Structure formats: structure tokens, C-alpha cells
Amino acid sequence: MNEFQEKNSDEIRQILAKYPPEYKRSAVMPLLHIAQRRKGYVSPDDIRNIAEILDISSTDVASVSGFYTLFHEEEGGRYRIQICTDLPCALRGAETFLQSVCAELGVAPGETTSDGFFTVEEVKCLAACHRAPVLQVQGEDEIIYHENQTLETFRTLIEDLRRHGQAQKEGA
Numbered sequence: 101m102n103e104f105q106e107k108n109s110d111e112i113r114q115i116l117a118k119y120p121p122e123y124k125r126s127a128v129m130p131l132l133h134i135a136q137r138r139k140g141y142v143s144p145d146d147i148r149n150i151a152e153i154l155d156i157s158s159t160d161v162a163s164v165s166g167f168y169t170l171f172h173e174e175e176g177g178r179y180r181i182q183i184c185t186d187l188p189c190a191l192r193g194a195e196t197f198l199q200s201v202c203a204e205l206g207v208a209p210g211e212t213t214s215d216g217f218f219t220v221e222e223v224k225c226l227a228a229c230h231r232a233p234v235l236q237v238q239g240e241d242e243i244i245y246h247e248n249q250t251l252e253t254f255r256t257l258i259e260d261l262r263r264h265g266q267a268q269k270e271g272a
């Protein structure tokens with residue numbers, strides 16, 4: 101039994117019980133979710149441990165976690181701001197919006213602000229192409245969409261998130 105399995109044994113047992121043993125590889129998403137919930141991202145050790153539990157290769161697990169923008173390979177800020185820059189959104193100004201967001205926060209895409217609050221990421225289609233620029237904010241427990249964004253609406257959003265994050269920090 102590996103370290104990941106030991107720390108989450110009850111939950112992993114309950115998840116695996118939902119699948120016939122020969123299809124236990126189907127539990128890859130829920131196990132990735134456990135890994136990410138623990139520390140905000142999925143590490144190479146998590147990938148190896150999950151592969152071992154499911155009797156599949158690390159490449160199989162990594163290909164699933166790499167496919168979904170909701171799984172992260174590295175530690176990020178308290179909030180991940182994910183901006184779609186796919187073609188339909190780019191035609192509605194998403195790339196310019198991304199540049200403005202990065203300039204506002206003083207980071208490049210993929211970087212985290214020095215206060216640890218925000219990581220800015222470029223992502224593919226978020227299924228709101230006609231309401232671009234669009235972004236989703238991934239916090240600890242939820243994902244919230246923000247459509248038809250401008251730099252002004254973004255500034256308000258950032259202020260709200262900072263206030264909320266700060267209050268949570270002080271209450272912790």
C-alpha cells in the first residue's frame with residue numbers, strides 16, 4: 101500500500117467499490133480529485149501512486165490529468181484565473197484581455213502574484229464563446245464563470261476575491 105493509499109484508505113476503498121475489479125481504471129478521475137483536494141495540485145508522486153492503485157501506467161494517469169484544465173500539475177495561488185484564448189474568444193478580444201489582466205496583476209500567463217492570491221492561466225474553450233472575454237475562477241471548493249469581461253469588471257472581481265480571501269485567512 102503506498103502513502104497516498106494509506107492516507108486516504110477509506111475514501112479510496114469506497115470509490116473502488118463502485119467499479120468491477122476489471123474496470124477499476126475508471127476510478128482515475130475520482131482519485132485524481134482526492135490528490136488535488138489535498139494540496140491544490142496533482143504531483144508526480146500522486147500520479148505514480150494512483151497508477152499503482154489502479155494497475156495502469158503513470159502515462160495513462162498523466163494523460164487524464166493533463167487533459168483536464170481542472171487538474172493542476174503545480175502549486176498555484178489561492179485563486180486560479182483561467183482565461184479562454186481559443187480562436188472564437190480571441191476574435192472577441194480575449195488575447196488583449198489576457199494581456200491587460202497580466203499587466204494589472206504584474207504577472208505573465210502561468211505565474212502567481214507575489215501575495216499568493218492569483219495564478220493566471222490560459223485555457224481552451226470554456227463553452228461560452230459568444231460571451232467572450234470569458235474566464236473561470238477556481239477557488240478552494242468552487243468554480244465560477246465570469247463572462248463579457250472588461251478590465252473594469254475584472255478589477256472589481258479581483259478586489260472582491262482579495263477581500264474574501266483575506267477574510268478567510270484571518271478567520272482561519
Ligand code: FES
Pocket residue numbers: 184185186187188189224225226227228229230232234
Ligand atoms: S472558444 Fe473561448 S469559450 Fe469557447
